Amino acid sequence: xxxxxxxxxxxxxxxxxxxxxxxxxxxxxxxxxxxxxxxxxxxxxxxxxxxxxxxxxxxxxxxxxxxxxxxxxxxxxxxxxxxxxxxxxxxxxxxxxxxxxxxxxxxxxxxx
Amino acid sequence: xxxxxxxxxxxxxxxxxxxxxxxxxxxxxxxxxxxxxxxxxxxxxxxxxxxxxxxxxxxxxxxxxxxxxxxxxxxxxxxxxxxxxxxxxxxxxxxxxxxxxxxxxxxxxxxxxxxxxxxxxxxxxxxxxxxxxxxxxxx
Amino acid sequence: xxxxxxxxxxxxxxxxxxxxxxxxxxxxxxxxxxxxxxxxxxxxxxxxxxxxxxxxxxxxxxxxxxxxxxxxxxxxxxxxxxxxxxxxxxxxxxxxxxxxxxxxxxxxxxxxxxxxxxxxxxxxxxxxxxxxxxxxxxxxxxxxxxxxxxxxxxxxxxxxxxxxxxxxxxxxxxxxxxxxxxxxxxxxxxxxxxxxxxxxxxxxxxxxxxxxxxxxxxxxxxxxxxxxxxxxxxxxxxxxxxxxxxxxxxxxxxxxxxxxxxxxxxxxxxxxxxxxxxxxxxxxxxxxxxxxxxxxxxxxxxxxxxxxxxxxxxxxxxxxxxxxxxxxxxxxxxxxxxxxxxxxxxxxxxxxxxxxxxxxxxxxxxxxxxxxxxxxxxxxxxxxxxxxxxxxxxxxxxxxxxxxxxxxxxxxxxxxxxxxxxxxxxxxxxxxxxxxxxxxxxxxxxxxxxxxxxxxxxxxxxxxxxxxxxxxxxxxxxxxxxxxxxxxxxxxxxxxxxxxxxxxxxxxxxxxxxxxxxxxxxxx
Numbered sequence: 001x002x003x004x005x006x007x008x009x010x011x012x013x014x015x016x017x018x019x020x021x022x023x024x025x026x027x028x029x030x031x032x033x034x035x036x037x038x039x040x041x042x043x044x045x046x047x048x049x050x051x052x053x054x055x056x057x058x059x060x061x062x063x064x065x066x067x068x069x070x071x072x073x074x075x076x077x078x079x080x081x082x083x084x085x086x087x088x089x090x091x092x093x094x095x096x097x098x099x100x101x102x103x104x105x106x107x108x109x110x111x112x
Numbered sequence: 113x114x115x116x117x118x119x120x121x122x123x124x125x126x127x128x129x130x131x132x133x134x135x136x137x138x139x140x141x142x143x144x145x146x147x148x149x150x151x152x153x154x155x156x157x158x159x160x161x162x163x164x165x166x167x168x169x170x171x172x173x174x175x176x177x178x179x180x181x182x183x184x185x186x187x188x189x190x191x192x193x194x195x196x197x198x199x200x201x202x203x204x205x206x207x208x209x210x211x212x213x214x215x216x217x218x219x220x221x222x223x224x225x226x227x228x229x230x231x232x233x234x235x236x237x238x239x240x241x242x243x244x245x246x247x248x249x250x251x
Numbered sequence: 252x253x254x255x256x257x258x259x260x261x262x263x264x265x266x267x268x269x270x271x272x273x274x275x276x277x278x279x280x281x282x283x284x285x286x287x288x289x290x291x292x293x294x295x296x297x298x299x300x301x302x303x304x305x306x307x308x309x310x311x312x313x314x315x316x317x318x319x320x321x322x323x324x325x326x327x328x329x330x331x332x333x334x335x336x337x338x339x340x341x342x343x344x345x346x347x348x349x350x351x352x353x354x355x356x357x358x359x360x361x362x363x364x365x366x367x368x369x370x371x372x373x374x375x376x377x378x379x380x381x382x383x384x385x386x387x388x389x390x391x392x393x394x395x396x397x398x399x400x401x402x403x404x405x406x407x408x409x410x411x412x413x414x415x416x417x418x419x420x421x422x423x424x425x426x427x428x429x430x431x432x433x434x435x436x437x438x439x440x441x442x443x444x445x446x447x448x449x450x451x452x453x454x455x456x457x458x459x460x461x462x463x464x465x466x467x468x469x470x471x472x473x474x475x476x477x478x479x480x481x482x483x484x485x486x487x488x489x490x491x492x493x494x495x496x497x498x499x500x501x502x503x504x505x506x507x508x509x510x511x512x513x514x515x516x517x518x519x520x521x522x523x524x525x526x527x528x529x530x531x532x533x534x535x536x537x538x539x540x541x542x543x544x545x546x547x548x549x550x551x552x553x554x555x556x557x558x559x560x561x562x563x564x565x566x567x568x569x570x571x572x573x574x575x576x577x578x579x580x581x582x583x584x585x586x587x588x589x590x591x592x593x594x595x596x597x598x599x600x601x602x603x604x605x606x607x608x609x610x611x612x613x614x615x616x617x618x619x620x621x622x623x624x625x626x627x628x629x630x631x632x633x634x635x636x637x638x639x640x641x642x643x644x645x646x647x648x649x650x651x652x653x654x655x656x657x658x659x660x661x662x663x664x665x666x667x668x669x670x671x672x673x674x675x676x677x678x679x680x681x682x683x684x685x686x687x688x689x690x691x692x693x694x695x696x697x698x699x700x701x702x703x704x705x706x707x708x709x710x711x712x713x714x715x716x717x718x719x720x721x722x723x724x725x726x727x728x729x730x731x732x733x734x735x736x737x738x739x740x741x742x743x744x745x746x747x748x749x750x751x752x753x754x755x756x757x758x759x760x761x762x763x764x765x766x767x768x769x770x771x772x773x774x775x
Contacts, residue, residue, distance in 0.1 A: 097429040
């Protein structure tokens with residue numbers, strides 16, 4: 001499981017960085033989203049990977065070893081929410097930029 | 113996107129989604145769900161309506177400006193945290209009470225009002241962004 | 252529902268049971284006040300006539316709360332409150348020490364002054380776009396960043412002020428603004444992503460996000476822990492926020508585009524939050540790693556200040572000149588971080604407070620010059636001395652302040668920094684600070700020469716205004732006077748501020764008071 005997760009984080013981050021370096025705004029947004037997915041998975045893995053373990057106490061006090069670490073899950077949730085908001089806001093501005101400049105190049109004009 | 117089928121179905125779909133979003137909001141108390149998810153569902157309902165009838169129609173239907181709704185949500189959340197001050201407990205402490213309405217016991221808590229605030233913030237801001245995107249498409 | 256789970260699980264070890272004193276609320280007040288006012292302004296967004304007044308009341312309350320918090324912290328040491336009755340480190344803590352409270356107060360003052368300036372500068376369309384709600388929400392983020400005691404919460408406040416500043420940046424949706432905002436947003440998002448990666452890694456290493464808890468555990472953690480990686484990641488992430496070389500390219504690309512009030516707020520506040528976060532993480536959490544990185548930070552500091560001021564010399568748009576001077580100031584602040592001694596850090600803290608005031612004042616000065624002279628360009632400006640001797644006097648004082656010459660506030664932090672550098676035998680650092688001051692004098696001298704002393708623009712450039720009939724913006728000049736008074740006072744009576752800065756620096760270096768405020772009696 002660790003290997004699969006590591007490879008997916010690496011793939012997401014790598015693709016994200018490549019897209020981030022592209023000249024079109026849409027690619028940049030997708031790149032930023034991919035990087036944030038990679039980071040979210042990374043945060044998740046920082047709580048140690050567990051199988052079949054709930055993060056919430058189920059009524060009775062039990063052995064701590066039966067539960068997954070809830071903090072990274074809360075962090076991921078927060079990061080997702082914030083990432084969602086910034087991406088949405090960013091989309092609006094970039095569409096405005098597209099409307100004003102007539103191009104989706106990040107510099108606001110086509111290279112000569 | 114303004115086909116007859118879609119235009120006919122959209123109001124029913126949106127009202128169902130709005131209802132469902134309130135259900136998810138209240139359910140979120142002890143089970144999966146909550147203000148953010150509920151708010152997203154409601155915002156998608158408005159977005160669907162916007163696709164079918166255009167953004168101006170949705171703005172008229174909402175009556176309040178989306179950002180004003182968002183502001184009210186923020187205010188409500190802050191207020192439910194501030195209530196802690198009166199009880200000498202730290203900010204954002206959950207306070208509980210139950211009231212009897214028509215013989216039914218209803219649990220009320222600052223947590224719930226905080227969540228409703230979150231719901232409104234999400235509905236307001238995401239709807240406002242979605243409508244801005246849809247207007248851009250129309251124009 | 253809550254009753255059941257409370258019975259099943261004993262929470263006494265995790266929750267506060269006794270009442271908390273009302274004075275503890277001082278620590279959340281600087282976050283709550285702008286939040287509530289921002290929400291109110293959003294709710295009544297059509298009552299635009301009242302926006303300015305309501306925002307001013309809110310910011311005045313913010314300044315009051317900040318001042319009360321600072322005086323309390325100076326008297327009784329750091330103050331802490333953990334949200335939702337949880338005990339630290341389970342809940343999110345807000346912890347104010349002398350450093351955070353000083354920065355919060357200065358930021359509050361800057362925002363208040365900018366709001367007065369905005370009364371006249373921001374027209375109806377700017378208000379319709381939501382200038383005042385964005386301003387209040389940005390101040391929520393700024394205050395939150397200065398006062399939080401939880402590193403993930405710091406990330407959240409960073410995002411809050413980045414998103415709000417984004418709104419301020421595109422106010423008016425002009426082409427140049429959107430263009431600047433795109434770069435600002437992309438690079439800031441990359442910066443916060445790095446911050447997030449570092450924070451996740453930190454959680455994986457320490458198992459806690461509470462800064463006091465981290466500081467406590469960092470002293471005892473095994474040597475195999477990747478603290479060096481963490482410190483370097485934070486240096487990169489916050490260096491980007493603070494616009495340190497070589498990750499400062501977003502600042503010149505965006506700071507000259509927004510409304511002048513927004514630029515003044517950004518130039519005054521945003522980079523200093525990066526500096527604050529650097530101080531907090533590198534000095535308080537990772538002191539050993541900071542010492543290893545000291546040489547690197549030192550060279551970054553030198554490159555930032557020298558290249559910043561050279562950039563300022565090469566520009567002819569006043570806003571761009573000031574943008575590069577912001578960068579140069581960041582370099583000066585990084586110098587104290589590189590030295591890491593109490594004198595050096597106290598110089599950095601004093602300089603940051605001074606820089607918040609002076610950069611805001613300079614951007615507002617550019618706005619007033621534009622209003623009177625009709626342009627931001629040094630090629631077109633001229634004859635402002637004849638139009639307003641008062642403005643010229645203010646500009647002279649501000650130029651002295653930014654260059655670090657007496658009698659204004661820039662002198663003392665530079666004295667502290669140079670002294671610390673000489674004490675540490677880092678002559679190159681001291682030399683760079685002095686050279687930067689000299690070059691800054693030239694950059695400001697250029698503005699003086701062209702805009703104030705020259706009678707008419709160079710041949711071939713149309714004269715845009717006549718000194719005899721030029722507008723004399725009363726509000727703008729009044730605000731500048733209000734800002735110049737503390738700048739001069741700081742220069743003439745620096746002792747109280749130096750004392751506070753020393754306390755803040757000592758609090759960073761010896762974090763036991765901070766830790767004790769969060770974990771009374773070493774428990775937890």
